[in-house]
Amino acid sequence: MSENPVDRFIETMGLMSQGDGGTRISGQILAYLLTEGEPRTLQQMTEALSISKGSASTNARMLEMHGLAQRVSHLGARQDGWEAVAEPHLQLLSRLVGRFRQNYLVIEDLVASFPPERADARQRVEDFNQFYRQSADFFEEWLAHMSSGAEVPPPPGATGHPDPSAED
Amino acid sequence: MSENPVDRFIETMGLMSQGDGGTRISGQILAYLLTEGEPRTLQQMTEALSISKGSASTNARMLEMHGLAQRVSHLGARQDGWEAVAEPHLQLLSRLVGRFRQNYLVIEDLVASFPPERADARQRVEDFNQFYRQSADFFEEWLAHMSSGAEVPPPPGATGHPDPSAED
DNA sequence: CGAATCGTTCAATATGGAATGAACGTACTG
DNA sequence: CAGTACGTTCATTCCATATTGAACGATTCG
Incomplete structure (x- = not known):
């Protein structure tokens, strides 16, 4: 234009x-x-x-x-x-995180009421739903980094090894 | 419904x-x-x-x-x-990364042609645009981790964060 | 007070794009 | 070969919702 x-x-x-x-x-x-x-x-x-x-x-x-x-x-x-505002990025990220978390919770709730004969379907959906949870967690943590002052946060992959938190 | x-x-x-x-x-x-x-x-x-x-x-x-x-x-x-497909999550993430990167590139290109008398505006937009770049980079790296086999990737920041496995 | 300015609200309109279904091309079937 | 069964395409319809603009209440100014 x-x-x-x-x-x-x-x-x-x-x-x-x-x-x-x-x-x-x-x-x-x-x-x-x-x-x-x-x-x-x-x-x-x-x-x-x-x-x-x-x-x-x-x-x-x-x-x-x-x-x-x-x-x-x-x-x-x-x-x-x-x-x-001073740093709109942070707000944009927050909103993204919120949407992911919201999606996760909604799906989690729905899948919980799957009937027993659909146990296999439930399993697949739950696996899929981990995407939303992990994404939310992941981004949220990064967000904490950025908010806490560091303008350019440390790259993620460089970390050592898993902590046993994420699994079910 | x-x-x-x-x-x-x-x-x-x-x-x-x-x-x-x-x-x-x-x-x-x-x-x-x-x-x-x-x-x-x-x-x-x-x-x-x-x-x-x-x-x-x-x-x-x-x-x-x-x-x-x-x-x-x-x-x-x-x-x-x-x-x-087996792991739709990865594809969803890829698409998100792609969109971020695309946005970054488009903005970067536009801001480059700001006139000199708008140098201050350019600076602010560039700062803002780092959001897209960093998000793309960050997510992409995480994506590489997930794709490389680890079903549950290591948490990124390595900062102790509050409650790992609160809700199930 | 009266006039003017400002922000908000809401019913009406405009617009972008998703969903439809008929028409078409192609590949099987008998 | 004719007759089906599929998948794709595309013009049309339909729908959600963003945008508008007039009306309203509140506030300020002269």
Whole structure:
């Protein structure tokens, strides 16, 4: 669409957002706030992104709910200021982890009520479900690393050997 | 919807699939093949899932393309048999990694052409983009571990983490 | 107070894409 | 060879939901 690289980035982030199950506009707003660096108002969003006031409000609050953007207390002014949080990555990861864990729990619950004559099916589904559990655990641990300060976490595989925790 | 636990699982997997950017039916088919254990034909899918022949064909091939299902050579029969691959988890992870890496590359390319007067914006976007790169790298490494045989991979961070095997 | 500004809400609309089913090509069968 | 049985394709339909815009309440300013 645009030939302006910054706008292209904003549009691309919108695409990625809706590819990840979000809305296009929320991705655009996040990208906009990210590039601007300084707090921006809903009105500025509507102008910069050519979106309605309603969408700006709804999607901004969606970002806020997901911990990706925040309101900054307007010092002397009447309009809410919005800015991207310091490290949106962490929030994105958290959300991914949450979805994995949620999927795991839901499946675990369902599979528990499989009838006895479907014991083999249950076994296969449980095996499969470990994917969600392990992914959630794995990412969560890495997340803890990143949050705890280390900007670039240590590579994973370099570790020694298993601890006997994960198995059933 | 259904009170049958197995059907509920199938329906749930459909929901999760479309939550992950896939189609509902592809998730249902995967779940169906997973629970059945034995190869099933397109016709059996249409009956079991109440879907059209076209959808069965299209979505089954979609699963095949994603490495989640495969055709099994019909010994004496004319119909294609379909079954879930041995470890669908790995394929799901691969796809996730691929998407992260793709996002990273796209953003990296875009941000490179930011004009000089937007150097600060470029910096912020680059920082943000590390999320995609690191996630891709990190997961990819873990994936290599899992693929290399270890059914249950070693935990990554080697940090003591709270409760290893709390819920079962 | 009255006027104006701002954020939110919600019913109506628009849009992207999934699901359908008829039509087609191909390979078996008898 | 004609007659079936499959699998695939694609134009159409259908559906979920993102987006809009007008209406509303709340707040601020003159």
